[in-house]
Amino acid sequence: MVALTKDTIxxxxxxxxxxxxxxxxxxxxxxxxxxxxxxYERQLDRMVRDAMSSFDGGRxxxxxxxxxxxxxxxxxxxxxxxxxxxxxxxxxxxxxALELPIPVCDxxxxxxxxxxxxxxRLSEEHQRFAVLLADxxxxxxxxxxxxxxxxxxxxxxxxxxxxxxxxxxDKDHVHGHQAVAAQHHLRRAGQLAFSVFKRSGFDxxxxxxPEEVLAELERELHSYLxxxxxxxxxxxxxxxxxxxxxxxxxxxxxxxxxxxxxxxxSLRERLGSGSAVAxxxxxxxxxxxxxxxxxxxxxxxxxxxxRCPRCAALxxxxxxxxxxxxxxxxxxxxxxxxxxxxxxxSCQVVTCVDSADLDVVGRIGALLRY
Numbered sequence: 001m002v003a004l005t006k007d008t009i010x011x012x013x014x015x016x017x018x019x020x021x022x023x024x025x026x027x028x029x030x031x032x033x034x035x036x037x038x039x040y041e042r043q044l045d046r047m048v049r050d051a052m053s054s055f056d057g058g059r060x061x062x063x064x065x066x067x068x069x070x071x072x073x074x075x076x077x078x079x080x081x082x083x084x085x086x087x088x089x090x091x092x093x094x095x096x097a098l099e100l101p102i103p104v105c106d107x108x109x110x111x112x113x114x115x116x117x118x119x120x121r122l123s124e125e126h127q128r129f130a131v132l133l134a135d136x137x138x139x140x141x142x143x144x145x146x147x148x149x150x151x152x153x154x155x156x157x158x159x160x161x162x163x164x165x166x167x168x169x170d171k172d173h174v175h176g177h178q179a180v181a182a183q184h185h186l187r188r189a190g191q192l193a194f195s196v197f198k199r200s201g202f203d204x205x206x207x208x209x210p211e212e213v214l215a216e217l218e219r220e221l222h223s224y225l226x227x228x229x230x231x232x233x234x235x236x237x238x239x240x241x242x243x244x245x246x247x248x249x250x251x252x253x254x255x256x257x258x259x260x261x262x263x264x265x266s267l268r269e270r271l272g273s274g275s276a277v278a279x280x281x282x283x284x285x286x287x288x289x290x291x292x293x294x295x296x297x298x299x300x301x302x303x304x305x306x307r308c309p310r311c312a313a314l315x316x317x318x319x320x321x322x323x324x325x326x327x328x329x330x331x332x333x334x335x336x337x338x339x340x341x342x343x344x345x346s347c348q349v350v351t352c353v354d355s356a357d358l359d360v361v362g363r364i365g366a367l368l369r370y
Contacts, residue, residue, distance in 0.1 A: 004085075004098055004100060004119065004122065004123060004146060006123065008096070008098070008119075009116055009119050009120060009123060012087060012096060012114040012116050012119070013113070013114065013116045015089075015092075015094060015113055015114055016112060016113050017089050017091075017092050017094075017112050017113065020060065020089055020090075020091040020092055021060050021061040021064070021089065021110045021111070021112070022064075022087065022088070022089040022092075022094065022110070022111055022112060022113055022114055023051075023061050023064040023065060023068060023086075023087070023088045023089070023108070023109075023110055024085075024086070024087050024107070024108070024109045024110075024111070024114050024115035024116075025044075025047070025068050025084065025085070025086045025087075025107070025108050026083065026084065026085050026104040026105060026106060026107040026108075026115075026118050027040055027043065027044060027072065027083070027084040027086075027104070027106055028040065028043075028082070028083055028103045028104055028105065028106055028351075029072075029076055029078060029081060029082060029083060029084055029103075030078075030082040030083065030103040031078050031082075032299070032353055033103065033299045033300065033351065033353070037076075040072070041072065041073060043106055043336075044069060044072055046332050046333065047106065047107075047108035048065050048068075048069060048108065050108070050331070050332075051065060051108055051110055052065065061110050063090045064088035064089060064090055067088050067090065067095070068086050068088055071086060071097060072084065072086075076099065077099075080099075080101055080147065081099040081100065081101065082100060082101055082102055082103045082104075082147075083099075083100040083101075083102055083103045083104035084097070084098070084099060084100070084104070085097075085098040085100060085104060085118070085119060086098070087114045094114075096114075098119075100122070100146065100147075101146055101147025101148060102122065102126060102146055102147060103351065104118055104122070105118060105336075105339045105340065105343055105349055105351075106336050106339070106340075107339075107340045107343065117343060117344060117346075118343055121343065121346070122146075126145075126146055127203040127204060127252075127255075128143060128144070128145050128150075128200075128201065128202040128203050128204075129143070129144045129202060129203070129204045129205075129206060129248050129251065129252055130142065130143045130144070130152075130193065130196060130197070130202040130204070130205050130206070131144065131205070131206040131207075131208060131233075131244055131247075131248050132189065132192075132193045132205060132206070132207055132208070132217070133208040133209060133235060133236070133237045133239070133244065134186060134189045134207075134208070134209045134213060134214075134217050134237065135209055135210060135213055135236070135237050136178075136182040136185060136186075136213060137156060137157055137158060137182075137185060138154070138155070138156050138237040138238075139154065139155050139156075139185070139186075139188070139189035139192055139237065140152060140153070140154045140237055141153050141154070141192055141193050141196045142241065142244055142245075142248075143196065143200055143202055144245055144248045144249070144252070147245075147249060147252075148245070149241050149244075149245055150200070151196075151200065152196065153192055153195070153196055154192075155185075155188060155189065155192055157181065157184070157185040157188065183216065186213070186216050186217050186220050187220045189217060189220070190217065190220035190221045190222065190225070193205070193221065193225055194221075194222045194224070194225060197222075197224065197225060202228070203228065204228055204229075204230045204251075204252075204255060205225055205228040205229050205230065206229075206230060206231045206232075206233060206247075206248055206251050207229060207231070207232045207233070208232070208233040208234065208235040208244075208247075209234070209236075209237070210234070211234070214232050230251060230255055231251040231254075233247055233251075235247055257353065259350075260296075260350055260352045260353070260355060261355070261357075263294065263296055263350055263352075263367070264296060264352060264355050264357045264358045264365075265357070266367065267296060267358070267361075267365045267366075267367060268357060268361065270367065271361070271365075274368075275367070275368050275370075276365065276366065276367050276368055277365065277366050277368065278361035278362050278364070278365035278366075279361065279362035279364065279365075280303065280305070280316045280334070280335070280362060280363075280364055281315075281316045281317075282366075283295070283338065283364050283365065283366045284305075284314045284315060284316060284334070284338060286366050286368060287314065287338055287341055287342060287345075287366070288313050288314065288323065290345060291366075291368045291369055291370060292342060292345070292347045292366045292367075292368060292369070293347060293348065293366075293367050293368060293369045294347060294348040294349075294350060294366065294367040295338070295339065295342040295347050295348070295349045295350070295364075295365075295366050296350050296352055296358055296364065296365045296366065296367075297335060297339060297349070297350070297351055297352065297363070297364050298351075298352055298355055298358050298359050298363040298364065299351050299352060299353045299354070301335050301363040301364060302332075302333045302335055302336070303316075303333065303334060303335060304330060304331065304332055304333065304334060305318075305330075305331055305333075305334020305335075305337065306318035306319065306321075306328040306329065306330060306331065306334065307328060307329050307331045307334070307337055308321040308323065308324065308326055308328045308329075309326070309328075309329055310324050310326040311323050311324045311326070312341075313328075314334055314337055314338055314341065315328065315334075316334065318330065335364065338364075
């Protein structure tokens with residue numbers, strides 16, 4: 001899996017083709033949204049068909065579109081891949097395939113340069129998780145970034161033993177000395193986590209260890225870290241990196257579900273106040289007016305709609321454009337078109353999984369800037 005880095009984005013953004021088209025594809029292959037490969041393959045077919053029909057018959061970009069389609073159908077390890085970002089310009093030697101551990105919004109763009117807006121948004125907005133694993137002698141900190149272990153640190157403080165005192169102390173004395181040493185160790189564990197935070201930064205902290213240790217450990221944390229604690233686990237300090245990573249990803253999913261639920265609650269509370277809208281028609285209208293701050297979409301929501309070839313306006317009803325009165329083109333999935341427009345306008349886009357509260361108001365909604 002190729003890591004997404006600032007350098008990768010900068011290299012892509014700097015690429016310019018003099019005459020040949022550059023094809024950029026973002027495809028959501030997250031098994032939570034599209035359990036079967038046929039589902040994301042059908043979406044790919046729709047986007048390729050639209051590109052072939054709209055860009056000079058598709059002939060200049062045909063080779064790149066075929067290459068991208070072959071890569072998608074070549075098989076993916078979806079245990080770790082949730083999103084694809086593919087960039088191709090065969091005549092200029094450009095091919096970049098990013099298999100991402102986080103989902104993306106479906107988008108296919110044919111232009112003279114790579115479309116990197118989504119990569120920039122992912123790089124800037126995706127939250128970092130750190131996990132602090134501790135017992136009374138060991139401590140480890142791992143930072144999980146975009147689903148992968150980025151870096152961390154470790155320490156070991158051996159507890160005093162009765163055989164180390166040459167028989168001069170009784171067992172109660174040794175136990176008391178051990179308790180002091182363990183407390184000192186947990187203080188150092190907290191300092192280790194804070195040093196990682198100051199060096200790298202992270203948004204959420206997961207604590208892991210024996211229950212009696214976690215209570216003491218949390219008291220030793222800096223207030224900046226205590227306010228970031230989102231979960232407490234019992235994974236041992238000796239666990240492998242991948243076991244820890246998988247556990248943190250489960251926590252991340254729950255944090256994301258909680259965030260989605262909070263946004264949907266905010267949407268429903270603000271409906272009727274002029275600061276939020278719900279339903280396809282009102283949302284498309286707000287996008288057209290550039291008022292959308294956050295777009296909320298139920299996972300799997302698709303429906304046909306209309307796009308104006310003259311002014312690019314979207315509408316749930318056609319055929320006459322409500323803005324410029326030109327004839328509009330029918331599009332297979334106006335929801336996806338709306339998501340693409342929102343991404344290009346730097347709106348926050350949230351796909352809500354199993355949200356009955358969003359489904360009941362039309363499966364799509366928007367929090368507005370004004």
